[in-house]
Amino acid sequence: MKKTLLAAFAFVMIISTLQSQTIKSPGEFLGYELGTQFTFQYKAIEYFKYIAGISPLVQYREYGKTYEGRTLAVCIVSTPENLAKLEEYRKNNLIKAGLMKGEFTGRQIPFIWMAYNVHGNEAVGMETAMKTLYTLVTGAYPGVSDYLKECVVVIDPCQNPDGHDLYVERYRSSMNLAENPDKNAWEHNQGWPPARTNHYMIDLNRDWVWQTQIETQQRVAFYSQFMPQVHSDFHEMGPESTYFFSPAAIPWNNVLTPWQHEFHKLMGKGNAELFDKKFRLYFTRESFDLFYPSYGDTWPSMNGAVGFTYEQGGGGPAGIAFQQESSDTLTLKKRIEGHFTSSMATIKVSYENREKLISEYDKFFEDGNKNPQFRYKSIIISGANDRSNVDELLQLLDRNQIQYCYAGNTGKKFKCFDYYNHKNGEVTIEKGDILISAYQPQSHLVQILFEPENKLNDSLSYDITSWCVPYAYNLKAFAISEKLASDTGKVEKQKTDNKPGDKSIYAYIADFTGFGELKFVAALYKKSIKIRYTLYPVTLEGKSYNRGSIIVARGDNTNFSGDFDKTVTNAANECNINLSETNTGLVESGKDFGSEYSPLLKKRAVAILCGDGTSSLAAGALWYFFERELNYPVTLINSEITKKPVLKNYEILILASGNYSKLKDTIVDFVKKGGKVIAIESAISTFSGIKTTALAKAIEMRMAEEKVAEKKTKSTDTSMLKKFQYENEGRYKLSDKSEGSIYKVKLDDTHPYAFGLGKEWYVMKRSAGYPFLDKGSNIGYILDKEPVTGFAGYKFKNKTENTIVIGSEAIGEGQVIYITDDPYFRNFWISGRVLLGNMVLR
Numbered sequence: 001m002k003k004t005l006l007a008a009f010a011f012v013m014i015i016s017t018l019q020s021q022t023i024k025s026p027g028e029f030l031g032y033e034l035g036t037q038f039t040f041q042y043k044a045i046e047y048f049k050y051i052a053g054i055s056p057l058v059q060y061r062e063y064g065k066t067y068e069g070r071t072l073a074v075c076i077v078s079t080p081e082n083l084a085k086l087e088e089y090r091k092n093n094l095i096k097a098g099l100m101k102g103e104f105t106g107r108q109i110p111f112i113w114m115a116y117n118v119h120g121n122e123a124v125g126m127e128t129a130m131k132t133l134y135t136l137v138t139g140a141y142p143g144v145s146d147y148l149k150e151c152v153v154v155i156d157p158c159q160n161p162d163g164h165d166l167y168v169e170r171y172r173s174s175m176n177l178a179e180n181p182d183k184n185a186w187e188h189n190q191g192w193p194p195a196r197t198n199h200y201m202i203d204l205n206r207d208w209v210w211q212t213q214i215e216t217q218q219r220v221a222f223y224s225q226f227m228p229q230v231h232s233d234f235h236e237m238g239p240e241s242t243y244f245f246s247p248a249a250i251p252w253n254n255v256l257t258p259w260q261h262e263f264h265k266l267m268g269k270g271n272a273e274l275f276d277k278k279f280r281l282y283f284t285r286e287s288f289d290l291f292y293p294s295y296g297d298t299w300p301s302m303n304g305a306v307g308f309t310y311e312q313g314g315g316g317p318a319g320i321a322f323q324q325e326s327s328d329t330l331t332l333k334k335r336i337e338g339h340f341t342s343s344m345a346t347i348k349v350s351y352e353n354r355e356k357l358i359s360e361y362d363k364f365f366e367d368g369n370k371n372p373q374f375r376y377k378s379i380i381i382s383g384a385n386d387r388s389n390v391d392e393l394l395q396l397l398d399r400n401q402i403q404y405c406y407a408g409n410t411g412k413k414f415k416c417f418d419y420y421n422h423k424n425g426e427v428t429i430e431k432g433d434i435l436i437s438a439y440q441p442q443s444h445l446v447q448i449l450f451e452p453e454n455k456l457n458d459s460l461s462y463d464i465t466s467w468c469v470p471y472a473y474n475l476k477a478f479a480i481s482e483k484l485a486s487d488t489g490k491v492e493k494q495k496t497d498n499k500p501g502d503k504s505i506y507a508y509i510a511d512f513t514g515f516g517e518l519k520f521v522a523a524l525y526k527k528s529i530k531i532r533y534t535l536y537p538v539t540l541e542g543k544s545y546n547r548g549s550i551i552v553a554r555g556d557n558t559n560f561s562g563d564f565d566k567t568v569t570n571a572a573n574e575c576n577i578n579l580s581e582t583n584t585g586l587v588e589s590g591k592d593f594g595s596e597y598s599p600l601l602k603k604r605a606v607a608i609l610c611g612d613g614t615s616s617l618a619a620g621a622l623w624y625f626f627e628r629e630l631n632y633p634v635t636l637i638n639s640e641i642t643k644k645p646v647l648k649n650y651e652i653l654i655l656a657s658g659n660y661s662k663l664k665d666t667i668v669d670f671v672k673k674g675g676k677v678i679a680i681e682s683a684i685s686t687f688s689g690i691k692t693t694a695l696a697k698a699i700e701m702r703m704a705e706e707k708v709a710e711k712k713t714k715s716t717d718t719s720m721l722k723k724f725q726y727e728n729e730g731r732y733k734l735s736d737k738s739e740g741s742i743y744k745v746k747l748d749d750t751h752p753y754a755f756g757l758g759k760e761w762y763v764m765k766r767s768a769g770y771p772f773l774d775k776g777s778n779i780g781y782i783l784d785k786e787p788v789t790g791f792a793g794y795k796f797k798n799k800t801e802n803t804i805v806i807g808s809e810a811i812g813e814g815q816v817i818y819i820t821d822d823p824y825f826r827n828f829w830i831s832g833r834v835l836l837g838n839m840v841l842r
């Protein structure tokens with residue numbers, strides 16, 4: 001045994017020495033020294049391929065393509081002996097976790113995953129990845145050959161190539177000939193949108209658990225084939241900051257284990273040792289917490305690894321050289337050295353703790369399987385939910401390797417927590433209900449997604465404090481403390497099979513239950529088929545239909561040139577919705593199909609304003625919604641050209657969160673002439689300042705009332721003085737904020753925009769509400785000051801009671817809709833799709 005090890009060691013040494021002589025460094029390969037230029041992503045991929053081609057220590061693997069067609073790939077680095085057994089080690093990891101069936105062959109070694117550049121403009125990441133790879137294959141660092149004997153290192157050089165290359169393209173095209181550290185230089189001030197995000201301007205470091213974007217979907221699918229024990233995510237913060245490494249700040253999510261806490265400390269010490277030697281400044285336990293589950297540190301930690309965030313001072317504005325306030329120059333070379341140091345510390349500390357990493361990884365999953373910490377042991381998803389929401393949920397569970405099945409105990413009653421009504425109650429299990437058990441490998445994630453009350457050990461979080469899935473997906477669901485039995489049969493996503501009827505069919509009807517029917521409308525528009533919808537509930541041939549149900553009548557489509565029946569049923573099958581047929585337009589209750597209360601729908605041209613002043617995240621989420629969810633054409637218009645008479649070509653204008661004060665007159669003119677504006681979050685201020693609007697009048701009235709109330713209660717409250725102390729400033733500011741809490745919204749369910757949502761809906765609340773409109777529609781409003789879950793400060797709560805979330809008013813010939821909070825937050829607030837779809841299609 002010893003002999004074999006020695007032989008392997010000698011082999012690695014020989015290979016390493018040979019390679020350092022023959023393998024090109026990144027600088028030799030690229031033609032410029034690392035840190036003197038930003039590299040396009042394809043060149044880094046070429047370098048990775050080159051290294052894999054020449055070194056027996058490396059395997060190159062592609063795992064996908066970005067929206068813009070760039071390659072996503074990693075290099076896997078270890079000894080040739082380990083690489084020969086890679087498949088065995090990979091499977092052993094999964095078998096031990098209980099995520100794969102099979103025979104455990106006896107050896108696990110830690111997988112250490114190093115992921116760079118998830119934020120495009122934090123471009124030091126990919127440059128460092130090349131240096132890390134080169135160092136590992138040439139053994140040009142103390143201890144490397146030992147590390148590789150006992151560990152597998154996976155290097156993902158660039159998780160977000162589209163954002164990265166947008167940054168590099170802009171930087172290269174604006175840079176001076178000689179490096180220019182002047183912070184005012186063009187090269188340090190890139191335009192809209194920030195290249196931090198991906199093609200759809202979505203933040204991939206908020207997307208790990210939701211996996212709304214293809215970059216995340218493909219990365220997680222690949223990651224899930226290995227399930228590493230360590231995951232490091234390399235970022236940058238502002239150019240005046242030093243360096244951040246673990247331990248992470250509080251709050252920590254309470255599913256994290258004592259070992260994960262301990263290893264954060266060990267990793268911190270390991271980094272500090274190396275940084276101290278280089279006299280580099282750094283900080284720990286501040287700013288970057290471990291609460292929200294969708295980051296590159298938290299999500300891996302909830303999947304059995306220990307996850308780390310590293311933050312180098314620098315980022316988009318820093319460029320190749322940047323003069324700091326202290327007059328020091330922060331160079332790209334210095335930033336590379338920072339991330340390289342922490343990369344090597346990560347591998348070293350993981351190597352030193354390799355046995356514990358494996359045993360704790362095994363324990364993590366074993367605890368999930370046998371002894372789940374979640375106070376609820378069974379989650380029931382009602383089978384009566386809208387199918388499109390259930391299918392979305394199943395997809396989310398699949399992508400996170402969470403197991404589910406049909407619930408047993410049909411007809412039996414259980415005590416439960418009822419999410420929809422947000423209180424304890426009882427539930428009777430029905431046939432078709434879905435069971436998600438806490439007893440499973442991914443138990444920690446089940447807890448994360450379904451815990452109705454997150455426990456915060458500090459309210460000062462970097463991000464939102466609630467995300468509970470039944471609210472985000474608008475699902476009737478119940479949490480039960482008992483372990484429930486499962487039923488046989490595999491839960492499958494719905495696959496409808498509507499067949500074209502004969503030519504005597506008067507109309508096809510789609511009962512409106514959710515987003516599927518809205519997709520159906522968009523699909524029929526594409527085929528130029530005319531559609532009506534019901535403003536009232538309808539009963540016909542013994543069947544009842546909800547408000548908003550879709551009628552596709554033969555009589556409306558006599559000029560349609562194709563096969564009407566086939567086109568309609570095909571579209572329904574594509575959207576996975578069920579159609580009914582009827583031979584009459586005479587209803588038993590409600591309004592007949594030819595009534596003005598069953599109006600024709602009209603396809604409208606939609607534009608979203610973008611550019612300076614607009615939140616790129618908010619505009620991007622909408623762009624994604626139209627193109628990838630609703631499949632409805634949309635035009636993004638740069639606000640720079642909006643002053644010209646371009647808006648006349650559109651009927652609906654969407655204002656994502658942002659400041660449009662420069663375009664106020666143009667936008668108001670658009671509404672007055674008959675346009676529909678949907679103003680979301682801060683975009684509402686475009687109208688709140690116009691004295692003649694119902695919104696401005698409502699605000700004025702509310703302010704007058706508050707002044708009277710304030711006069712009555714004015715007194716000197718000395719207990720507040722402590723709160724005002726300087727060191728409490730950050731915390732005191734929170735009293736006015738909601739850190740992403742969830743509120744219950746009451747709906748006017750007779751209003752077409754609210755169709756399909758029920759009488760109540762839940763919103764991710766981050767902005768204060770507006771008072772009720774006297775003249776206009778109050779479509780969705782909050783009556784209670786307490787959120788259902790998540791953190792909201794006391795001042796915020798007072799301001800939220802009795803306010804609208806969705807309202808609309810007529811201005812001139814047109815209409816404005818106000819939505820105080822993003823209804824489709826970060827693309828994972830699935831329930832908001834119905835609201836957005838209704839507003840555009842009805």
Ligand SMILES: [Zn+2]
Pocket residue numbers: 119122205234235236
């Ligand atoms: Zn970042």
